[in-house]
Amino acid sequence: MNIAFIGFGGVGQALAKLLVEEKKKLEKLYSLQPVVVSVCDKKKGSVYHPEGLNIEKVLQVVNDTGNVENYPNTPGLIKGWDSMKTIKNSNADMIVEVTYTDVKTGQPAIDHCRTAFKQKKSVVTTNKGPVAIAYKELSDLAKKNDVFFGFEGTVMSGTPALRMPTVTLAGNDISEIKGILNGTTNFILTEMEQGHSYEDSLLKAQKLGYAEADPTSDVQGYDARYKAVILANYIMGGEIVTEDVTCMGITDLNEKMVQEALRKKKKWKLLARIKKENGNVIASVKPELLDENDPLASVTGATNAIMYDCDLAGPIFLSGAGAGLVETGYSLLIDIINYQWQYK
Template sequence: MEHKIALIGFGGVGQTVIELLIQKEQTLHRLGHTFVVVSICDLYKGSIHDENGLDLFKINELVKSNDSLDSYPTTTKLIRGWSSKETIMNTNADTIIEMTFTNTSTGQPAIDHCLTAFKKQKNVVMTNKGPVALEYKRLYNEAQANRVKWYFEGAVMSGTPALRLPEATLVANTISEISGILNGTCNFILMRMEEGISLSEALKEAQQLGYAEADPTNDIEGYDVLYKLLILANVLLDVPLKREDVQVKSLTTISEEDMKIAKQKNAKWKYIGSIKHLPTGTKATVQPELLSMSDPLSAVSGAMNAITYDCDISGPITLVGAGAGKPETAYAVLIDLITLNQEIGGDRNVHSNRI
């Protein structure tokens, strides 16, 4: 079945999605999936649309030569210059892939992009955390009301299936706690601090390696983990957690003396996001925690992510994988597209709590 898609935002992840569609074309066809890109819209690279499908090889060539989409060859069906909203409203795509630069405090412009797509009865696949964390219930209801799908696997642990795994394979379990290392930058910094360097030196090294942004506030102050916790709570636990419900402590509260104490106790500091069901209610925290060596999260090193689901039947299940990166996030987009295609083709609702 041919599935038409439109990319809104065409940065590194979007470009890698195109590469994956080229590289995996035969594999996808063998699995019964044919994805046709009909629209690409980017604030800086330009906007093109062809209802019959764009030439992915030509687009890939333009990207690698650092050229804009304005250099894409003109054809009889080609339309240039649509804004993101115009693209969503006018494209003949079945699914919008939303990958714009979004303000995590407001969730915009991605929230408006989702709402516009839903009203036009288009599915949405996205990688942005903000909209899911801030407006999960509203967007869920809008998608459901318009009988479309909304997927966002890449918003928590990139290509590591932190949402799909528990939804698909831990069904019938009651999950009493979710805890995890949900920020690779912080995990890398703590690893280097264990090896004897200061937090500021470790942060500088993380920036040089590309793990941390020039402004690392979202990482070391816990905002990145906070938003991922909100998604996990709303999607997996059906707990309408808000920002103000989560206690957040900065990574900077960890000192070199704390590191020495951890070594004496044969334990490790990890920056943990945690949601627990307690008799008094739900407790959610983002903070440095001292873990015993028996905790599987203590063994996770470098920029890797990990998450543990405490299940009443299965017991604790820990998933370890990359939490960021262009190929990994592009893979999350691809697996969402494949799942969406399977559900549309088979009229199945595999992920019952995500429409």
């Protein structure tokens, strides 16, 4: 399997390290022998070799110099290709699309996916934008060209929130999905339960790296809304867009409200809900009061969790990390392994 990285930030490098560290296990258990032929990043430059790159050397060069084009020159090595030229002209079978993407437009990842599929190349990605905005178009295009489209990491990172209901719970009718899909807001609410103000809790989340300098996407519920759209369309068979999802964040909650809920044996959680109603799929993201014995109420800190209401299996609860470089890199590895099973 020849792999081209489009984007080589923290997540791309995390996957590259896993391919190095888990090489023997991947070959022994899954007959997986990935060859990285290209690394292309808007800021770090681009290198391509049809016979493969030494990925350990690539990681070292990026760590030492910040520019992948400082990779040692060898016969056949090509430097300077942009993302589109890499996708079109490289001999990659698999495109790992991990660029920084505008979630509102889904670009440039949507165009990267379109181009790859038209070139009959598979794609794995952790970008929410393409799946939230253009899932039907891209999945149809992938099927038309008989290639793989993997995006496990778009909802709960390495926790298999997408593969579990579609594979392990196959045969169930899932009537509702509800979940804590944003670790930053759950961390903030947990801190507020311990007596801290919203402002102090947000500041701590930023210091620990859970929240961005601009936390708007998290605290206003936008991040969870995109994930709700993915769940609605991929798991529930809906055809909704982000504007269809009622969305409210946690900025109107304060310490007094959180403490009052605790006295009533309840907890505030920012919940995404996706359900079937009168033949339609509807979704919402908003703070909700849960009884303290609700499984989702027990989820603390930056952890994510999700509940599937199944007609045969009953309620199924899944909890795990919803972020982190290793976890997100692992989600790409999950998809690559499943590609191997499906296409090889």
